[in-house]
Amino acid sequence: xxxAADLLETIRHALSDAATSPxxxxxxxxxATIGRDGGPRARFVILRDFSRSPDCIxxxxxxxxxxxxxxxxxPRIAATxxxxxxxxxxxxxxxxxxxxxxxxxxxxxxxxxxxxxxxxVSQVVxxxxxxxxxxxxxxxxxxxxxFAWIRLELRHLERLDLSxxxxxxxxxxxxDNGWIGHRIVP
Ligand SMILES: Cc1cc2nc3c(=O)[nH]c(=O)nc-3n(C[C@H](O)[C@H](O)[C@H](O)COP(=O)(O)O)c2cc1C
Numbered sequence: 001x002x003x004a005a006d007l008l009e010t011i012r013h014a015l016s017d018a019a020t021s022p023x024x025x026x027x028x029x030x031x032a033t034i035g036r037d038g039g040p041r042a043r044f045v046i047l048r049d050f051s052r053s054p055d056c057i058x059x060x061x062x063x064x065x066x067x068x069x070x071x072x073x074x075p076r077i078a079a080t081x082x083x084x085x086x087x088x089x090x091x092x093x094x095x096x097x098x099x100x101x102x103x104x105x106x107x108x109x110x111x112x113x114x115x116x117x118x119x120x121v122s123q124v125v126x127x128x129x130x131x132x133x134x135x136x137x138x139x140x141x142x143x144x145x146x147f148a149w150i151r152l153e154l155r156h157l158e159r160l161d162l163s164x165x166x167x168x169x170x171x172x173x174x175x176d177n178g179w180i181g182h183r184i185v186p
Contacts, residue, residue: 025083
């Protein structure tokens, strides 16, 4: 039976692969925040980065999107993803930061594919009523200003493996500079 340290490495490899191979099952993450009215909000985002020391994931979004407002108000967020091929679910929780450091933001922007950068060309605000879909003001030269890079520093992880019999569920909590993992009832 795998021990906690092995499983933690397995999770890290899975997140790293997901951030670099678009077809990976874990690439699409459902991210949950607390809405301005106190209710839950969830939406998919693409996992674009995983780094260690400390363990963090990164995703891109529109700077004027609702989730950015929500993260600024309450940076504790959760994310889940599921890889159908391995029948594994990952649950991630931690503290998110809307990156202000321009070098880090620019680095993330540079790594976006041209079609992804295209999402930031329009000057209208996401979530606002759409008056005239055919005449949207757009300005490619200012697209970068509308780009936000979110880093989520991971504090809790959970891995549920449905391919095992019985199912295996492990929880990890970050403590000081390390992680403590336990197998729990699925
Ligand atoms: C497959 C898929 C991938 C998506 N990837 C992203 C993404 O990486 N970043 C993002 O901001 N929105 C992404 N979206 C759109 C979000 O789910 C959401 O509709 C949008 O960001 C507005 O969310 P908000 O109003 O809660 O901020 C994606 C949607 C789908 C269906």
